[in-house]
Amino acid sequence: MAKLVVEVLDASNLMPKDGHGSASPFVEVEFDEERRKTSTKHKDLNPFWDEKLVFNIKNPRDLEKKSIDVLVYNDNKEGHKNFLGKVRISGRFVPESEQESMGQRYPLEKRGPFSHVKGDIALKIYSVHGGAAAGGGFEGFEAVEEVLNHVDGNMEDHYSHHHHHHQKHKERERESAPPPLKEINTDKFDDEFFYKGSHDKIKKKKSKEKEVRTFYSVGTGGGGLPPPPPERPVFEKRADFAKAGGAPAATVMQMQFPGQKPEYSVVETRPPLAARMGYWGRDKTASTYDLVEQMNFLYISVVKAKDLPVMDISGSLDPYVEVKVGNYKGVTKHLEKNQHPVWNAVFAFSKERLQSNLIEVTVKDKDFGKDDFVGKVGFDVAEVPLRVPPDSPLAPQWYKLANKKGEKHPDHGEIMLAVWMGTQADEAFPEAWHSDAHSLSQQSLASTRSKVYFSPKLYYLRVHIMAAQDLVPSDRGRMPDPYVKVQHGHQIRATRPSAMKHINPEWNEELMFVASEPFDEYIFISVEDKVGPGKDENIGMIMIPVRDVQQRNETSKLPEPRWYALQKPSKAEEDGEKKKEVKFASRILLRICIDAAYHVLDESTHFSSDLQPSSKHLRKPSIGMLEVGILSARNLLPMKGKDNRLTDAYCVAKYGNKWVRTRTLLDTLHPRWNEQYTWEVHDPCTVITIGVFDNCHVNGKDDARDQRIGKVRIRLSTLETDRIYTHSYPLLVLAPSGLRKHGELHLALRFTCTAWVNMMAQYSRPLLPKMHYVQPISVRHIDWLRHQAMQIVSARLIRAEPPLRREVVEYMLDVDYHMFSLRRSKANFFRIMSLLSGISYVCRWFDGICYWKNPLTTILVHVLFLILVCYPELILPTIFLYLFVIGLWNYRLRSRVPPHMDARLSQAENTHPDELDEEFDTFPTSRPSDLVRMRYDRLKSVAGRVQTVIGDLATQGERALSILGWRDPRATAIFIIFSLIWAVFLYVTPFQVVAVLIGLYILRHPRFRSKMPSIPVNFFKRLPARSDSLL
Structure with missing residues (x-):
């Protein structure tokens, strides 16, 4: 019998219908009084199905006279459905084979004059006649029909028969190399399976366990290169079948298909945050640390010791302290020949992982062989006091050291300790040694701590080269062909050659550079003479300290130009003769100033996080505060699988000139940071960037590069004020092999407005400071200056301790965003087409x-x-x-979810591998x-x-x-x-x-x-x- 196949691929830009800015769409296809429907995609305005719906064609000759109705509905979970759009396709346009068919997008149409419909749907429709179905992957449908006809039998027999038929199907697949299997989920199959037979046990099971459904996988005839054969089906025991009734537990076959696209949507969460609890649910940290889940730690502060006994022949000892709680052990540095050592070390043990109620603090003497025991102090965890900020720090106390038997003696010395139970809001948390990093050395431990960084304050340096006088070339018999080269740090720029070859040339060119505080560098200006192709000679040069350059804070008049005397370059003669004194010097006319009224762009303009001018006198007061709680990540990919380890993940957040870095959680795919940070907001039309990285320096590898796991960008103007956003964001990374989801990042955000009138007035002001419009910088210069600013920021942050690596800074600032990409060009084209679709x-x-x-x-x-x-x-x-x-x-x-990186909008899902390469x-x-x-x-x-x-x-x-x-x-x-x-x-x-x-x-x-x-x-x-x- 002939078959009509309707492949429902995907839909995009559907109309929200659930009252929360989203919808739960499904597709219902009607043909020749038969209906099939796909599965429901919950909370997705851009759903992806890729499901096949198959209909019987009673008379193929009448296909041209019939039509196919495709209707998209929203499932509101109340037994009703909302209309989202429809498409009607005439049967005369249905291809007669899958090879002739191509996936096409159809705009959704209204059902009536008052319908609100938008978006489109992608379909692939074709018919298969007679024996052609054998090669089209329809054995799966025949298997389903055969199973449905024998459903009255025993459940185990039913599944074994289906499995046996599937094994035959796999053998035929190996011979003919068919396309991959896809998944179908229709109500008709479901209803037939549960209601067609008369078995009482099946009916009883259906009435008790309605949410349990079995979906059958059927073949598809996708185009393109032949994929690898499907993996071996995975069998698992379903306990809910056993609980449903008296029938024995059945084995359900679940097929895992390689290459299935993951979910890339943002998921709203409800973590137990203090900010969402009532008055009685809050603690003392609720006012400052209320966007993260509270984590309890046992803190032990080892301050110093005194009057330690002599343990060596030399009359002293090399003491260190060992803090042990269960199997976790932390050690301080050993101090050589010191009976009164000072350590000032803090140890933090996670309360969730405490394996013992006893805390042992032992002082030992470092020795060549076995370390000598000096004394110890013990504590009971149950007796440790609780300290939560804003309480003052706990005062350390002196404790007498006891011997191995627990006997205290004055000759053993004393140690100053402080022991308390606290949270991640404690001041000691960032610098403490954590129990999850017990395997790291002291040198590697520094690269795992949380830190706050600040970008250097950047300025534009303007050098206006006007003219020169009395140039003296090396060959006095010809006129010089001079140009000026200016160097500031690693930035080098040059003017064009003078219009006239003369000893008094004129250029009148302005060169812009990027300077940073504390202005400890110099400006090197040299006049070069083009002697020949690829050969230049230095006529004279001058070196000017940047700190002596005048700052220009307003759009006022430029400073007056000055004449600077050029110095002849020193030449060491072979015979050791002294340099001859120059009776006069060539001069150059320059106007140099530091423009502090500009904003130095160090990131792309499309998602800039700061638009304030460089001068602090011109900056406007803040309009609000942004609080970000970096909660956790889950389902991360093992980045160190080659080393038989998982992932050492940490987060970096950047907004304005403030960078934050969380601590590194070692060897886990589900890290929980629960760290909260705050930024001042001067403009709501800015973007915060949060990235996740794998720390590759925990083992002392200085030449390694931290691997990127993914990042999230959130525009503040899309956030409602005083509302707490808790969502799980997908971490997407585009690699030469394609788009990959590396996990999910769980964040909590709150944007608080402190000056409502000023915030609303910001929408009437220009984005950039006034100087950008009074004296604009050309686009080609802006791109070059942005690159130089990025280099200065990365060079400064890499010198911090622990350093923020160059690859991290470049990824956060999107250094390569301006590079050509055919994928990005397609994305921009479709963005324009989306805009024109309204017209x-x-x-x-x-x-x-x-x-x-x-x-x-x-x-x-x-x-x-x-x-x-x-x-x-x-x-x-x-x-x-x-x-x-x-x-x-x-x-x-309106959408209730902050916008995120859209894989479909970025044309990253189906990009050709060569385009990615x-x-x-x-x-x-x-x-x-x-x-x-x-x-x-x-x-x-x-x-x-x-x-x-x-x-x-x-x-x-x-x-x-x-x-x-x-x-x-x-x-x-x-x-x-x-x-x-x-x-x-x-x-x-x-x-x-x-x-x-x-x-x-x-x-x-x-x-x-x-x-x-x-x-x-x-x-x-x-x-x-x-x-x-x-x-």
Whole structure:
């Protein structure tokens, strides 16, 4: 029998329907009085199904006369469904084989005039006739039908029969290499399975355990390269089958398919945060540490010791302290020959992992062989006091050391300790030794601690090179060809050669650099003479300290230029002669200043986190506060699988000039940081970036690079004030092998506004400081200066302790964001198409009105049009009232989830591997010439299509300009005569009459329309353009 296959691939940009800015869509397909539906994707406006729905075609000859209705609904879990859109496809357009079929996107249509629908759906439809089904992967359907017919038997027999048939299917797959299996979930299969038979046990099980469903996997005929054969099915015992009734526990076959796309959506969570608890649920830290889950630690502070006994022949000892709680043991540094040592070390043991109620603090003497015992102190964990900030720190106390038997003696000495039970809000938490890092050395321990960093304060340095006088070239018989080279740190720039070869040249060029506090560098300015190709000679140079340069804080007048004397470069003569004294010096005219009124861009403008000027005198007061709780991560990939270890994860958050780094949690795929940080906010239209990395320096490898796990960007303007956002964000990383999900990051955010009026006034102010608009810097210079600023920031942060590595800073600042990417170009193209889709929808709606597709709507538009023509003063109020109502209506449909990195919007899910390899290629390229030639040809084809579109746009514009240009004298004569007639007609005719006539003509019934193009269109297309003048 012939089959009709409808593959429901995915949908995008659906209309929210659940009142929380989302929807739970499913698709229902109806054909020839049969209905099938897909599974429901909860809380997803861009669902991905990739499911096959199969229908029987009773008479293939009647397929052309029938239609396929695809309806998208929202499942509201109350037995009702909301309409999201529909598509009707005629049977005459159904291909007769899977090879002829291609996946196509269909815009969703309305069901009635008052439906609110948007988005589109991707479908692949084809039919299979007769024996062709054998090669199309329909054995799975036959297996399902066979199982459904034998459902009255025993459950174990049913599953063993299905498994046996599946094994036969796998043997046929190995021979014919079919496409991969996909998953189908239809209500019809489910209902037939549970209700077709008359077995009482099955009915009893269905009534008790309604949520248990069995989904059968069927074959698909996907295109492209043949994938690897599916893995061996995984069998697992389902305990819920045994609990449901008296039937024995059944074995359910769950097929794991390689290459299934993971979920990339943001998930809202409800962690037990103090900020969400009531008054009675809060503790003392609720006001400052309320966005994280409380973690309890046992703190032991080892301060110092005194009067320790002599243990060596030399008359002293090398003491150190060993703190032991259960199997966890922390050790301080040993101090050589010191009977009164001072350690000031703090140890933190997680309360969740305490394995003993006894705390042992032992003082030992470092020796070549076995270390000698000096004395010890013991504590009971139950007797340790609780200390929570803002309480003052616990005062340490002196304790007498006891021997191994527990006997205390004055000759054993004393040790000063403080022991308390605290949380991660304690001041000692960042610098403490943690029990989960017990295997690390003291040197590696520093790279695991949490720290706060600040970027250096950056300024633009302006060097205006005006002219020079009395240059003396090495060859006095020719005129010099000079140019000026300026170097500041690692930044080197040069002017163009002077327009005239002369000893008194003029340049009048401005060069911009990036300078950073504390201005401890110099500006090197040298005048070079181009002697020949690739050969330059230094005529003179000068060195100016940056600290002596005048700062310019306002848009006031530039400082006056100054003449600087050039110094001749020192030359060491072979015969050791002394340098001859120069009777006069060449001079150069410079204007140098530090522009503090600009904001130095060190990150991409699209997601900048700071827009304040460099000068603190010009900065505006803060408008609010951003609090971020970095809670945890889960399902991380093992980044150190080659070393038989998991992942040593830490987080880095950057907003403004403040960077924070959490502590590194070792060898875990589910780290729990629970650290909270705060930033001042000066502008809501900024972005905070939070990245997760794998620490590759915990084993002392200085040459290793920390691996990126993923990052999250959140725009503050999308957050509601005083609302706590707790979500789990996917960590997506794009690699040459494709898009990978490395885990999920759990965050809590709260944006608090402290100056409401100032925050609202920010929306009327320009993004950047005033100087950027009064004296703008060119785009090509801005890109170069941004790169230099990134280099300065990374060079400064790498010198901190522990260092923030260069690869971390570059990933957080998106250093390579400006590089060419065909994937990103496609994403931007589809973004433009998405914007134009609204205009296209309005055009289609107006076209439907003009052609009377819905007579009621067209009549209403006629009435509204006549009212506005008769009362034109209502036009603007009507437009703005309409905008107000639409905005108010969309308020209830607003998204409640902060925007995140969208894999589909980024065109990262189905990118070709070669495009990814090109994106991650170095600059300049390091790929073979054949591959580069192929990519060049591909780029030429893409550029050719863009060139054609630009040419068409230019043609239309030139035709419009040529109307009055007399390039076509007859066309121009016709137009000006027509314009004169219209001028007289409009002068003697009231405006309302003209508007009514034009409006009624445009909205006329299709009976009065011609299928030929209109006269104005014909006239415009005949106008000349300059395309015929191109070579």
